Amino acid sequence: MPSRIVTLTVNDADHELIATPGLTLLAALRDALGLTAAKRGCAQGTCGSCVVLLDERAVPACLVPVETVDGAAVRTLEGVAAGGELDEVQSAFLDGFATQCGFCTSGMIMAAEALLADNPSPSRQDVVEAISGNVCRCTGYEPIVAAVLDAARRRAGRTA
């Protein structure tokens, strides 16, 4: 299959990329665009460290061939903070000590962003299910679940 040019809107900026055969969205983000928040962990869709929003859905970017998403909108952790201000999810992770080594954090936050966009008042079980594809080797998950619930409360307070 020959290479082709694809256009992606990443964090509200348009980019043209050369989609070589087999190039993943993760590789395009990290290696072509220099957006390294999404991490390359398992590279087979099982750890969640590479999760980004693709047309508002949380997806493991390591499994997405970039030639299949021509014209899509992608948001990465780099695009979450508005005007340099941490958003509620980021602030709640920081304040709640929900990150240790940080390798999982980008994927966790993007999974949480997708959840809260779809369900602003999630139950604990909703949060557990939303991050069920994201592995964390450090925190034991409890601070992460608590931070996502805290973020929902913060966001509700902001919009009340």
Ligand code: FES
């Ligand atoms: S690197 Fe993509 S799911 Fe693990």
Ligand code: FES
């Ligand atoms: S904070 Fe280290 S893997 Fe989650």
